Amino acid sequence: MPDTTRPTSARHSSSILVTGATGNLGREVVDRLQARGLRVRCLARRQLDPRPGVESVAGDLTDPALVRSALAGIDAVFLIWPLLDSAPAHDLVAELAITAPRVVYLSSTAIDDEAARQSDPIVQVHADMEALLHDAGLRPVVLRSDTLASNARGWAAQVRAGDVVTGPDIARTAVVDERDVADAAVTVLRAHHDHLDHGPYVLTGPEVLSRADQVGRLGAALRRHLRFEAVPADLARSRMLADGRPERLVEALIAASVCRPESNRVTDHVERLTGRAAGTFARWAIDHASEFS
Template sequence: MSTILVTGATGNVGRHVVSRLSEAGLAVRALARDPERAGLPVETVRGDLTAPETLEPALDGVDSVFLLWPGFTAGDAAEVVARIADHARRVVYLSALGADSSSHYGEIEQLIRRSGLSWTFLRPGGFAVNTLMWADQIRQGVVRWPYGKASRALIHEKDIAAVAVHVLTSAGHKGATYELTGPDELTQIDQVRVIGEVVGRDVRWEEQPPEEARERLLAAWGEPAFVDSALRTWESFVTGPERATDTVRRLLGRPALAFRQWAEDHAADFS
């Protein structure tokens, strides 16, 4: 039986990929910096994508790789992709919507295209799970953030994982690029409203000056270029909303999960 290696296996998407593949009875191996603490239900091998020399044990006998790149720059991606190509037949790369114009996502896609691997790119838009950054503010009843009228079709991490597993376990996806979103085009103000309704709390939006948000994000992320890119992206969604795609429905035969469903699944995180 061919083994599938899942990187980013302890993250929001990766854990669901591991669980779905394992439940389907497939041979799954997870990559983790600390296997003992990972708590995954499959073989978990120590390794770190930022240290390519550590990847050989994880790649031994692998046919397919689910690749989720850590960090905001391509770093050692060229060596990592080369090592994957030495062992595996195909890779499913979790990229991002707009990767053609986004430095490290686009750069890694190009490395994969030139690697000789059979590849599929998943390009999700905004992750619903990123709204967890508002959890403390929602508990206090006020979310202070910039660009409240920025509209996005946020996707549930379970849908990204379901698409990844479908692509990894079925034919017809070689050379495909899939743009993935949720079904609801909601402004950030509406996202906060929905979360408040789900958790039974009155939450209001307070518009924050972008320069103030930038200082906060710099403290949290520590990467000026990425912070500035994120702020420009949110600003752009005020006048040019992120439009919902039907890719999840086409691939899985069911609609993408609604943002309200995501909020219900994560209600405890806002309590």
């Protein structure tokens, strides 16, 4: 990837569409755009609470008419694709190709550009989406994110109930603070097109962590001795299904835990885009400790 400098800010008159605006990352992106005085339109499955300068559109990314309406007057789109299948995205991409906004797509660091097929369904759909956007001539800015620190929120109930966090083990990754990913996304959403490297940017945290490492750092933030206990894939599957998670999602998560290779890659791309180094998971745990109490 070519070297890049921090992009030049665009005029504050830009209008930006944020998909997935109710999720852990989408909320952070909306907050930052609003704080910078940009006009923001959110597309999410449910209506958001009213906020100054933020317009909310409730609906589904697979509805072409809704997408067409949501894209009216939009200069840039922050795109999070929520499904485990890229086929329903063809209509969305067609609408994007007609209106031709700048597209910033949230992808995955686990993509192997040399592989004919990716390691698991979650990574495969990201690779397919990147290809769809490029094939449509949209020249998306691709942000390939590592595991988000906010995924640890899924352990909150177990942490409140005891000192052991159980789940399927996964390969170690350079866990990245979602606030850093949001800052990077806002930088490229505001950047002048002519000054922008389209990436892909590989957004990681500063250290490679196992799940046991993450649980240990969370315990330190809570001043408790927490430990992680890996469970077999079959048991993890049955527990997730019992919790009411969709079967297709459960199978994708199990495949990711079993098949995804370990990555020791740590990059400086967060710093390139934001002007500061990526934060640690330990810092994230301290900042969010109250959510686990």
